[in-house]
Amino acid sequence: MILVIYAHPYPAHSRACAALVAAIRDVEGVQVRSLYDLYPDFDIDGEAERAALESAQLIVWLHPFYWYGVPALLKHWLDVVLVKGWSHGNDGHALQGRDCLWVTTTGGDENAFSEEGRHGHPFAAFEPPMRQTAKYCGMNWLAPMPVRGAHEVPVETLAAAGKALRERLDAWLAQKAGAANA
Amino acid sequence: MILVIYAHPYPAHSRACAALVAAIRDVEGVQVRSLYDLYPDFDIDGEAERAALESAQLIVWLHPFYWYGVPALLKHWLDVVLVKGWSHGNDGHALQGRDCLWVTTTGGDENAFSEEGRHGHPFAAFEPPMRQTAKYCGMNWLAPMPVRGAHEVPVETLAAAGKALRERLDAWLAQKAGAANA
Numbered sequence: 001m002i003l004v005i006y007a008h009p010y011p012a013h014s015r016a017c018a019a020l021v022a023a024i025r026d027v028e029g030v031q032v033r034s035l036y037d038l039y040p041d042f043d044i045d046g047e048a049e050r051a052a053l054e055s056a057q058l059i060v061w062l063h064p065f066y067w068y069g070v071p072a073l074l075k076h077w078l079d080v081v082l083v084k085g086w087s088h089g090n091d092g093h094a095l096q097g098r099d100c101l102w103v104t105t106t107g108g109d110e111n112a113f114s115e116e117g118r119h120g121h122p123f124a125a126f127e128p129p130m131r132q133t134a135k136y137c138g139m140n141w142l143a144p145m146p147v148r149g150a151h152e153v154p155v156e157t158l159a160a161a162g163k164a165l166r167e168r169l170d171a172w173l174a175q176k177a178g179a180a181n182a
Numbered sequence: 183m184i185l186v187i188y189a190h191p192y193p194a195h196s197r198a199c200a201a202l203v204a205a206i207r208d209v210e211g212v213q214v215r216s217l218y219d220l221y222p223d224f225d226i227d228g229e230a231e232r233a234a235l236e237s238a239q240l241i242v243w244l245h246p247f248y249w250y251g252v253p254a255l256l257k258h259w260l261d262v263v264l265v266k267g268w269s270h271g272n273d274g275h276a277l278q279g280r281d282c283l284w285v286t287t288t289g290g291d292e293n294a295f296s297e298e299g300r301h302g303h304p305f306a307a308f309e310p311p312m313r314q315t316a317k318y319c320g321m322n323w324l325a326p327m328p329v330r331g332a333h334e335v336p337v338e339t340l341a342a343a344g345k346a347l348r349e350r351l352d353a354w355l356a357q358k359a360g361a362a363n364a
Contacts, residue, residue: 009261041223041224042223042224042254042258066257066260066261067257067260067261067264067311067315068310068311068312068314068315069251069257069311070257071257071261072224072254072255072257072258072260072261073254073258075248075249075251075252075253075254075257075258076224076254076255076257076258078248078249078254079191079248079249079253079254082249118318119314119318120314120317120318121310121314125310126310126311126314128250128303128307128308128310129249129250129251129308129311130250132250132301132302132303132308133249133250135302136300136301136302
């Protein structure tokens with residue numbers, strides 16, 4: 001099962017993230033949990049989230065890039081769901097060996113993520129907190145997928161990004177099926 | 183004025199952060215805003231926060247390090263307080279030229295923040311999101327102050343960290359006073 005933890009503060013107003021979710025919603029075995037729909041008051045049910053994670057082999061974090069990281073509710077999800085003794089610590093191995101894919105939509109022009117650009121760094125400079133969180137829980141960190149989702153990006157480009165994400169999930173499923181049959 | 187944005191999810195149970203706050207609370211001009219006391223329901227008053235920021239010349243972010251970054255409520259603070267047209271964007275210059283100091287208490291042993299250590303990176307690898315957020319708002323990024331605050335750290339070590347933080351604020355005030363008199 002592929003679990004998509006989707007965190008857009010205004011799901012109904014999303015353009016880029018919505019295009020990505022629409023492109024993968026019907027992929028075999030995909031389950032999308034929209035955190036801001038589930039927990040508009042930040043009252044995350046840690047037990048329910050952990051139960052959902054336990055049946056996932058691939059965990060996808062999908063959100064708009066807010067101040068160089070995850071929106072607050074997804075940070076809250078990390079803080080309250082990934083607890084010692086479950087995901088990490090001596091007896092915490094629940095996520096060991098799962099795959100983890102980070103997909104985030106960003107603003108700015110094409111050059112924004114560079115030393116000279118408005119964000120002052122390549123995108124990779126902002127990856128360590130998420131990557132190390134996954135690794136600390138024993139997950140395999142897949143190559144992240146930053147998607148340029150600024151308002152001026154044409155709908156065709158967003159559709160292509162959605163197709164690329166779908167292809168990644170399909171390839172992941174094919175590889176898993178191959179491994180299971182080998 | 184020095185504004186300390188303090189974000190400990192359980193202020194009454196804090197050890198390391200509490201020691202730091204206690205060490206600086208009576209420094210001249212210091213105002214501490216404890217976000218989890220002010221907004222236990224995540225219902226941040228953006229107007230009140232912006233008003234507090236407007237009179238600050240030094241903004242201190244002080245919190246325990248949660249999953250390689252800020253606790254969720256401080257992320258929510260960044261997301262809802264630092265809005266386009268106020269702190270950034272064409273007409274947003276409210277924080278231009280202010281100083282920004284990041285103070286965070288971390289766990290793990292002495293070697294934890296290294297390639298071989300349990301956090302897999304030096305502390306500096308986790309700095310870009312906070313530093314670039316400050317810079318994007320036109321603030322001057324001061325050298326951050328990570329404080330080892332694991333449970334086994336003796337109380338004397340925490341007291342020394344509090345003293346060091348207080349000395350930094352005193353030095354900052356002295357420099358400002360010197361600049362004003364020059």
